[in-house]
Amino acid sequence: VPDKVHEMRTLSLKPLLFEIPGFLSDAECGVVMQLAQLKGWWRELDLSPDEIFSLLDISQDGQLQLSEVGSALRGSGIWLTPESLREIYAGIHADKDHNGLLSLEEFRQLSSDAFQRFLLQRGVESSQLVRNSHHTWLEQGPGAHPVLQSVKQRVVRLTQLPDPLVDLSEPLQVVRYQQGGHYHAHHDSGPVYPETACTHTRPAANASSPFETSCRYITVLFYLNSVEGGGETAFPVADNGTYEEMSLIQNDVDLLDTRRNCERSNLRVKPTRGTAVFWYNYLSDGKGWVGEQDQYSLHGGCVVTRGTKWVANKWINIDPDYQRQVRYQQLVSQSAQDDEDQEGLVASRDMHDAHQDL
Numbered sequence: 607v608p609d610k611v612h613e614m615r616t617l618s619l620k621p622l623l624f625e626i627p628g629f630l631s632d633a634e635c636g637v638v639m640q641l642a643q644l645k646g647w648w649r650e651l652d653l654s655p656d657e658i659f660s661l662l663d664i665s666q667d668g669q670l671q672l673s674e675v676g677s678a679l680r681g682s683g684i685w686l687t688p689e690s691l692r693e694i695y696a697g698i699h700a701d702k703d704h705n706g707l708l709s710l711e712e713f714r715q716l717s718s719d720a721f722q723r724f725l726l727q728r729g730v731e732s733s734q735l736v737r738n739s740h741h742t743w744l745e746q747g748p749g750a751h752p753v754l755q756s757v758k759q760r761v762v763r764l765t766q767l768p769d770p771l772v773d774l775s776e777p778l779q780v781v782r783y784q785q786g787g788h789y790h791a792h793h794d795s796g797p798v799y800p801e802t803a804c805t806h807t808r809p810a811a812n813a814s815s816p817f818e819t820s821c822r823y824i825t826v827l828f829y830l831n832s833v834e835g836g837g838e839t840a841f842p843v844a845d846n847g848t849y850e851e852m853s854l855i856q857n858d859v860d861l862l863d864t865r866r867n868c869e870r871s872n873l874r875v876k877p878t879r880g881t882a883v884f885w886y887n888y889l890s891d892g893k894g895w896v897g898e899q900d901q902y903s904l905h906g907g908c909v910v911t912r913g914t915k916w917v918a919n920k921w922i923n924i925d926p927d928y929q930r931q932v933r934y935q936q937l938v939s940q941s942a943q944d945d946e947d948q949e950g951l952v953a954s955r956d957m958h959d960a961h962q963d964l
C-alpha cells in the first residue's frame with residue numbers, strides 16, 4: 607500500500623516463499639472482488655484439451671471414436687447412445703467433417719470450455735474435480751481499474767522485475783471457492799525440457815513443439831478475504847529434507863489430496879484478507895535467468911469448511927529460453943508500434959475500446 611512500510615516474512619526456502627501481511631487494503635480487496643463478480647465466472651476441470659483427448663483416446667489411435675467418448679462418460683454415470691453423442695457434436699460444432707470421429711485437431715478447435723461445461727452438466731461431481739472453484743480474469747493494462755493497475759505496479763516493486771515482464775504476463779486471476787471447495791496440490795507451471803514451449807511466447811517460437819507449459823516463474827497469491835473455516839494454502843513438501851515423488855503417496859495417504867490430507871502438509875498458510883504470499887515455481891539457472899522447475903513449489907487449496915474463500919493469482923510468465931523471451935518482447939513492441947502507425951490512418955479508437963477490459 608502506498609506510503610506504508612511492509613513486513614515480509616520468509617515462510618520456506620524450498621520453495622522460496624514469502625508472506626506480506628496487508629499488501630492490499632481491505633477496500634482494494636473489495637474492489638477486486640466486485641470487479642470479478644461483474645466480469646462473470648468460469649468453471650473448469652482444469653485439464654488441457656490435449657490431456658482430455660489423451661484420456662479419452664483409449665485405443666490411442668489419435669481419433670476419438672463415438673464409443674470411446676461414450677464409455678468415458680459411462681464411467682461417470684452418464685449413458686449416451688452414439689446418436690445422442692452425434693447430436694451433441696452437431697450442437698457444439700465438434701465434428702467438422704461429420705465422420706463421427708474426432709481428431710485431436712477437431713478436439714482442440716472445439717471450445718474446450720464447451721466440452722468441460724458439458725462434462726460438468728453431465729454430473730461429474732464437483733468434489734471429484736482437481737479444482738472445485740470458479741475463476742475469472744481481470745486485465746491490468748492501461749484503461750483498467752486504477753486499483754488493478756496499482757496492484758500490478760506493487761507486484762513490480764515486490765518482485766524487482768522489469769516492468770515489461772510483468773506487463774506481458776497473464777492478467778490477474780480471481781478465484782472464488784464456495785463452502786466445500788478445494789484445489790488439489792499441483793504445480794502452477796510444468797517442467798521445461800529443451801523442446802518445451804511456453805504458452806505466452808508461442809508467437810516467437812520457431813517450430814511447433816510437442817510440449818507446452820505456462821512458464822509461470824513466480825506466483826503472487828493474494829487473499830481477498832479471511833476464511834471462516836479451512837481454505838489454507840498447503841505446501842505438502844515445503845522444506846522437506848528430500849523430495850521423492852513416491853513419498854507423496856504413502857500407506858494410502860495421498861499428500862496431493864487437499865480434501866483429506868492438508869493437515870499432513872509441511873506448511874499451511876491461513877488466508878487473511880489483504881495478505882499476499884509469493885513463491886518461485888522455478889529455480890535460478892545460476893546465470894541470472896530462469897532454470898529448472900522447483901519441485902518443492904507443489905501446493906494446493908485445502909477444503910473450505912466454512913464460508914467462502916476469495917483469492918487472486920498474479921503469475922509472472924518468463925520463458926526459460928532467454929532468446930525466445932527476448933524475441934517475444936521484440937515482437938510485441940513491434941506490433942504495438944505498428945498499431946500506433948495505423949492509428950493515424952484508421953479511426954481505430956473504437957476497436958481499442960472494444961478490447962478494453964474492466
Ligand SMILES: O=C(O)CCC(=O)C(=O)O
Pocket residue numbers: 781789794837838839840905906907908917919
Ligand atoms: O487457493 C489457494 O490457496 C491456492 C490457489 C492456487 O494454487 C491456484 O489458483 O493455482
Ligand SMILES: [Fe+2]
Pocket residue numbers: 792793794905
Ligand atoms: Fe496454484
